[in-house]
Amino acid sequence: MKPLMIVVLLALAGCAATPSTIVDRPTxxxxxxxxxxxxxxGAIYQAAxxxxxxxxxxxxxIGDIMTINIIEKTAAVKAGASSGxxxxxxxxxxxxxxxxxxxxxxxxxxxxxxxxxxxxxxxxTFNGTITVTVTEVLPNGNLIVAGEKQVAMNKGVEFIRFSGxxxxxxxxxxxxxxxxxxxxxxxxxxxNSQIDxxxxxxxxxxxxxxxxxx
Numbered sequence: 001m002k003p004l005m006i007v008v009l010l011a012l013a014g015c016a017a018t019p020s021t022i023v024d025r026p027t028x029x030x031x032x033x034x035x036x037x038x039x040x041x042g043a044i045y046q047a048a049x050x051x052x053x054x055x056x057x058x059x060x061x062i063g064d065i066m067t068i069n070i071i072e073k074t075a076a077v078k079a080g081a082s083s084g085x086x087x088x089x090x091x092x093x094x095x096x097x098x099x100x101x102x103x104x105x106x107x108x109x110x111x112x113x114x115x116x117x118x119x120x121x122x123x124x125t126f127n128g129t130i131t132v133t134v135t136e137v138l139p140n141g142n143l144i145v146a147g148e149k150q151v152a153m154n155k156g157v158e159f160i161r162f163s164g165x166x167x168x169x170x171x172x173x174x175x176x177x178x179x180x181x182x183x184x185x186x187x188x189x190x191x192n193s194q195i196d197x198x199x200x201x202x203x204x205x206x207x208x209x210x211x212x213x214x
Contacts, residue, residue: 022186023161027148029135031063058171064134066175068162072126072187079119087111126187130162142167159190
């Protein structure tokens with residue numbers, strides 16, 4: 001049992017160091033090295049290095065960065081109810097010789113009643129900002145972005161991760177985009193603080209207690 005306990009504790013320590021994630025892609029990308037270009041022909045316009053003079057330097061290439069304004073708020077309410085009832089009765093007359101024992105009439109009744117109700121509600125609010133990197137440019141011009149922010153606190157590290165697909169038309173001034181305008185957005189906030197460790201330890205305790213004879 002001791003070796004098994006050691007393995008479980010090591011697994012818990014690993015989980016505490018790096019929380020699991022729903023962002024299944026790299027959270028950063030470096031710009032691609034430019035391909036060898038033909039020597040400049042002396043013209044003012046060069047297609048390879050063109051940037052509009054009166055336009056913000058919007059993110060459009062792999063390695064460019066933009067800021068995501070996380071404004072997520074969801075609420076859901078579910079309610080349900082069901083009820084039913086059933087009743088029945090039966091009666092019969094006793095045969096002639098049995099009337100002295102059971103009486104002239106025998107009757108029985110039964111009734112059942114059932115009712116059930118359920119109410120569920122959930123709400124989540126997540127506000128903040130995170131700077132992400134363009135990791136892929138799709139053929140239609142949409143940008144795949146991802147990023148991670150780590151904040152070290154006194155008792156642990158907070159992990160904020162984001163990924164999704166951004167349309168260049170939704171990029172505002174300063175290369176900012178609202179998270180509500182990001183397709184396939186994955187937003188998460190995780191921590192490896194003592195609270196998470198306590199939850200994992202409790203899960204391990206319940207597992208071993210289920211194996212004990214008492």
